[in-house]
């Protein structure tokens with residue numbers, strides 16, 4: 001029997017990278033998982049890999065109406081949610097000299113605003129024993145050039161975990177951030193200014209004590225820990241699965 005047997009989870013950005021690896025590990029541990037994302041074809045592929053214990057809900061999570069659709073679908077299908085993983089995100093480098101209001105709003109709508117309303121809309125379905133995981137980044141405490149908006153959204157996420165841990169006192173709901181280091185997913189291509197994945201890898205490699213990128217499943221394993229009772233005395237905390245990049 002898996003350590004998430006009988007649990008119902010929602011994983012945003014569950015059709016790629018860390019979110020997909022997390023959804024897969026949750027299903028392996030016995031959970032039923034709703035995955036969300038905008039690209040229907042990628043959602044369908046992910047569900048095909050996971051089988052009957054996964055369902056896709058398409059939507060742009062930066063739009064409130066799509067968050068409401070996600071919550072309504074979960075309510076109709078299962079009536080409860082035990083685990084929320086707020087994971088959807090993107091990165092583009094943007095030096096302050098040329099940063100646009102559009103870039104800023106896109107980053108904040110997706111990675112600072114959406115988690116708030118996702119959790120708000122799903123909270124009525126969550127009972128005592130629930131676990132909320134907010135995917136942040138080692139960058140929430142680092143200074144990495146050209147990431148003004150991205151890093152600030154991840155610091156906001158870290159703050160939400162502290163605030164909600166206090167706010168949910170007495171409700172038996174735990175909330176923590178999970179802060180990955182540089183992880184080998186499609187986001188690395190988007191993060192590059194011009195040279196693709198290799199440019200980003202080269203930029204970070206000297207900074208990582210473990211001397212390599214994370215595999216998505218290594219972050220997913222940390223998510224399983226936070227989702228399960230194995231982390232039963234953790235709330236308001238930040239679990240950094242970062243190869244040491246944010247520690248030295």
Ligand SMILES: NC(=O)c1ccc[n+]([C@@H]2O[C@H](COP(=O)([O-])OP(=O)(O)OC[C@H]3O[C@@H](n4cnc5c(N)ncnc54)[C@H](OP(=O)(O)O)[C@@H]3O)[C@@H](O)[C@H]2O)c1
Nearest residue numbers: 013016017018037038039060061088089137182183185187
């Ligand atoms: N990889 C890293 O090095 C790293 C390091 C630290 C933190 N993180 C964080 O980890 C999380 C996952 O990143 P990843 O590396 O797994 O990236 P990824 O493979 O590019 O996945 C990003 C996911 O977010 C979804 N998404 C993006 N915009 C969306 C929108 N507007 N509405 C709904 N879904 C949206 C994408 O699905 P669709 O495109 O289909 O919408 C996709 O499933 C992000 O929050 C990222 O900031 C990553």
